[in-house]
Amino acid sequence: MQVLAIIAEYNPFHHGHRYLIEAAQKKQNFDGIICVMSPDFVQRGEAALCSKWARTQMALRGGVDLLIALPFVYAVRSAYYFARGAMEIIAQCGVASHLAFGSESGDLKQLQYLAQIITEEPEKYKELIKKHLTQGLSFPAARARALHNYLKSGDKEMVSLLEEPNNILALEYLRAIYELGLPIQAISIKRKGSGYHDSKLSQVSSATAIRHALLNSMPLDRIAPSLPQYSWEILKREIALGQAPINSALLETAILSRLRTMSRQEIKQIYEVSEGLENRIYEAAHSCGTLEGLRQYIKSRRYNMTRINRILLYALLGITQSMIAELDQQGPSYIHVLGFSPRGRIILQQMKNRCRIPVFSRGKDLKRFYEENRGYPPGDMLEVDIKAADIYRLFMPNPQARAGGREFTTSPFRI
Amino acid sequence: MQVLAIIAEYNPFHHGHRYLIEAAQKKQNFDGIICVMSPDFVQRGEAALCSKWARTQMALRGGVDLLIALPFVYAVRSAYYFARGAMEIIAQCGVASHLAFGSESGDLKQLQYLAQIITEEPEKYKELIKKHLTQGLSFPAARARALHNYLKSGDKEMVSLLEEPNNILALEYLRAIYELGLPIQAISIKRKGSGYHDSKLSQVSSATAIRHALLNSMPLDRIAPSLPQYSWEILKREIALGQAPINSALLETAILSRLRTMSRQEIKQIYEVSEGLENRIYEAAHSCGTLEGLRQYIKSRRYNMTRINRILLYALLGITQSMIAELDQQGPSYIHVLGFSPRGRIILQQMKNRCRIPVFSRGKDLKRFYEENRGYPPGDMLEVDIKAADIYRLFMPNPQARAGGREFTTSPFRI
Numbered sequence: 128m129q130v131l132a133i134i135a136e137y138n139p140f141h142h143g144h145r146y147l148i149e150a151a152q153k154k155q156n157f158d159g160i161i162c163v164m165s166p167d168f169v170q171r172g173e174a175a176l177c178s179k180w181a182r183t184q185m186a187l188r189g190g191v192d193l194l195i196a197l198p199f200v201y202a203v204r205s206a207y208y209f210a211r212g213a214m215e216i217i218a219q220c221g222v223a224s225h226l227a228f229g230s231e232s233g234d235l236k237q238l239q240y241l242a243q244i245i246t247e248e249p250e251k252y253k254e255l256i257k258k259h260l261t262q263g264l265s266f267p268a269a270r271a272r273a274l275h276n277y278l279k280s281g282d283k284e285m286v287s288l289l290e291e292p293n294n295i296l297a298l299e300y301l302r303a304i305y306e307l308g309l310p311i312q313a314i315s316i317k318r319k320g321s322g323y324h325d326s327k328l329s330q331v332s333s334a335t336a337i338r339h340a341l342l343n344s345m346p347l348d349r350i351a352p353s354l355p356q357y358s359w360e361i362l363k364r365e366i367a368l369g370q371a372p373i374n375s376a377l378l379e380t381a382i383l384s385r386l387r388t389m390s391r392q393e394i395k396q397i398y399e400v401s402e403g404l405e406n407r408i409y410e411a412a413h414s415c416g417t418l419e420g421l422r423q424y425i426k427s428r429r430y431n432m433t434r435i436n437r438i439l440l441y442a443l444l445g446i447t448q449s450m451i452a453e454l455d456q457q458g459p460s461y462i463h464v465l466g467f468s469p470r471g472r473i474i475l476q477q478m479k480n481r482c483r484i485p486v487f488s489r490g491k492d493l494k495r496f497y498e499e500n501r502g503y504p505p506g507d508m509l510e511v512d513i514k515a516a517d518i519y520r521l522f523m524p525n526p527q528a529r530a531g532g533r534e535f536t537t538s539p540f541r542i
Numbered sequence: 543m544q545v546l547a548i549i550a551e552y553n554p555f556h557h558g559h560r561y562l563i564e565a566a567q568k569k570q571n572f573d574g575i576i577c578v579m580s581p582d583f584v585q586r587g588e589a590a591l592c593s594k595w596a597r598t599q600m601a602l603r604g605g606v607d608l609l610i611a612l613p614f615v616y617a618v619r620s621a622y623y624f625a626r627g628a629m630e631i632i633a634q635c636g637v638a639s640h641l642a643f644g645s646e647s648g649d650l651k652q653l654q655y656l657a658q659i660i661t662e663e664p665e666k667y668k669e670l671i672k673k674h675l676t677q678g679l680s681f682p683a684a685r686a687r688a689l690h691n692y693l694k695s696g697d698k699e700m701v702s703l704l705e706e707p708n709n710i711l712a713l714e715y716l717r718a719i720y721e722l723g724l725p726i727q728a729i730s731i732k733r734k735g736s737g738y739h740d741s742k743l744s745q746v747s748s749a750t751a752i753r754h755a756l757l758n759s760m761p762l763d764r765i766a767p768s769l770p771q772y773s774w775e776i777l778k779r780e781i782a783l784g785q786a787p788i789n790s791a792l793l794e795t796a797i798l799s800r801l802r803t804m805s806r807q808e809i810k811q812i813y814e815v816s817e818g819l820e821n822r823i824y825e826a827a828h829s830c831g832t833l834e835g836l837r838q839y840i841k842s843r844r845y846n847m848t849r850i851n852r853i854l855l856y857a858l859l860g861i862t863q864s865m866i867a868e869l870d871q872q873g874p875s876y877i878h879v880l881g882f883s884p885r886g887r888i889i890l891q892q893m894k895n896r897c898r899i900p901v902f903s904r905g906k907d908l909k910r911f912y913e914e915n916r917g918y919p920p921g922d923m924l925e926v927d928i929k930a931a932d933i934y935r936l937f938m939p940n941p942q943a944r945a946g947g948r949e950f951t952t953s954p955f956r957i
Contacts, residue, residue, distance in 0.1 A: 380792065380936060381799040387932045387946060388860055413932060416944025445803055517802045517828060521795060529831025531802060 369525020784940020
């Protein structure tokens with residue numbers, strides 16, 4: 128059986144996402160497509176526009192056969208851990224033969240060549256990275272510059288690849304396949320339409336542009352052409368139910384008040400806080416009155432906005448360095464299935480036979496596992512997921528929709 | 543020197559507050575009036591309508607000569623600890639000869655008789671309280687019923703006194719004077735005008751009615767007659783600056799998200815959580831989407847709304863049972879002066895000579911004390927105060943007004 132894996136956020140599921148699926152299917156007729164999807168919070172440290180349940184429905188309609196939740200501790204992490212965690216989940220599933228990803232480049236050979244360098248880390252390359260880091264650059268910037276200096280002059284243009292976020296992720300997927308020794312073949316699909324960060328709407332709009340339009344109250348009808356009909360209808364339903372759009376600004380007083388009650392020592396223990404950043408965060412928390420002001424205060428050449436947003440979310444959820452260290456060592460401890468098609472159901476059966484960690488498709492089974500394992504390492508990863516999901520619901524526009532514990536009562540979606 | 547002490551919240555300072563001062567002055571011409579005032583959060587577990595700095599200005603204009611902040615750990619407590627903490631502060635000041643308080647009754651003799659019973663706790667009375675508590679009554683209700691059963695039939699009408707909140711506080715002031723053996727004479731002034739809980743505006747409106755009108759966007763001009771001119775002008779200025787009115791509802795997502803990230807064990811350690819209440823709070827936090835829903839879910843015969851509001855505030859600020867136990871054992875560790883008149887300045891000088899704990903009138907002295915003592919018991923009381931003040935500012939309507947650390951930069955107000 129040939130099964131294609133995809134790693135995605137689908138925030139929301141748009142034409143570009145559908146294009147990736149269709150383009151991969153054109154290369155080879157797969158027996159099914161599984162997707163590991165970010166749940167309620169996404170890599171940039173923001174709340175997703177609508178819940179993982181709604182986004183699961185969109186993806187099923189868009190051609191994905193089986194949706195699996197990417198645990199929070201992978202979903203809201205830097206590119207390396209995001210990609211690594213997702214690939215570990217895919218490896219655990221034991222059913223995927225291929226991995227498809229979009230990239231600005233589309234040139235798999237080039238990406239594989241770069242992936243090899245950053246994996247093997249030749250001595251000279253390592254020294255260059257260290258040098259640029261001590262100059263105060265962020266890790267991605269230091270790495271791009273180190274590669275530029277390291278490569279032979281003819282290859283230098285490759286480095287510009289690393290300025291594009293999808294290429295960076297693609298590189299990390301390839302590295303994870305390489306490092307974990309997975310028998311998975313990569314398929315790189317060249318992205319088309321708007322760039323990742325483009326905020327204008329177009330026929331093939333980026334998810335960023337769609338979110339931007341929604342949060343700035345653009346008339347709903349004008350957003351419609353940017354999404355497949357089914358995606359659009361699901362999103363419209365969620366908005367009508369007061370379950371979307373989720374606006375990260377609603378986290379404002381929650382985050383600000385959380386930080387103001389924390390000591391420098393407590394802030395220092397938050398994951399990704401290092402090198403005295405706790406002092407800057409502490410001072411920002413006590414002098415800024417808005418989330419945006421806080422972000423700007425903390426931001427520096429070394430700490431970009433994405434990293435700061437993630438840190439703020441870690442602070443809100445109480446995610447510490449030691450917690451992450453333990454969870455990283457342990458690896459994925461469960462698979463949470465969010466939805467499946469008839470083809471997905473067959474893959475799911477195969478997964479259950481092959482997977483060495485528990486696979487949950489029913490909420491009540493997940494709940495039992497949670498209650499039996501909470502406080503112990505295997506349950507900690509889920510505990511973070513449950514906490515994050517419960518906090519996420521608090522930010523739904525409709526107060527009636529804010530009850531927690533949905534993970535324990537929601538059955539996977541089927542089409 | 544004859545100095546009158548008053549314990550108040552002034553939330554906001556209204557005609558009734560001025561009446562108390564004038565009536566007491568009429569009984570005896572005092573050399574000055576000191577007031578121990580709740581800072582930013584009040585006894586019911588709510589944020590004050592406007593900051594302690596604004597309320598200090600109102601009180602100075604209303605005839606108070608010296609304003610002292612009641613530490614948070616006394617201000618946001620049940621009647622016994624509120625009264626006890628305030629009387630301990632007054633005792634530390636060492637300058638007050640009298641204490642005046644408003645009460646619905648006005649009959650000092652009756653109040654003193656009841657205070658004696660609840661202080662000496664005759665065996666039979668104690669048994670009656672225990673009995674009513676095991677029936678599931680709140681402490682104030684159990685006490686009122688126990689007293690009713692204990693008193694001889696002719697005195698029974700006295701017990702109805704205990705249904706009035708100002709009488710309850712008056713009783714606790716008298717008890718504290720009695721227990722601490724303070725050489726302070728009590729003056730009971732009969733309240734006039736609206737009852738404490740009345741929510742309609744009138745010429746002598748209660749603070750409750752004024753807050754209610756403001757938070758429900760009643761046109762400002764209609765509220766004006768309920769306040770002395772100066773109070774009204776200060777309040778209007780605060781509103782114009784976006785520093786009022788503070789609405790406790792703004793604490794909503796902050797409190798809900800804080801509770802959803804806490805374990806049952808952590809909730810159990812919050813001050814005033816006992817007898818399995820942690821389970822009810824935990825469940826409420828995970829099933830309710832609004833603060834009001836949460837309160838209603840937790841409320842029971844045993845736990846009234848005031849107590850629940852206080853618990854929610856303790857949770858937000860991380861105030862635990864062990865923290866309070868330690869602070870209670872230690873007693874007040876500093877005096878924070880918020881403002882004074884020329885007469886107050888003379889009293890302040892005398893206080894500084896007599897007081898065995900540090901008296902701070904300048905923010906920078908308070909800051910030095912804080913930095914030298916944080917993490918040790920004498921600094922813990924102040925640490926809670928600083929944290930509470932910093933959180934309070936986050937709920938100001940104007941983001942520019944939300945910076946923390948004002949306690950360290952604000953000088954006392956002088957008139």
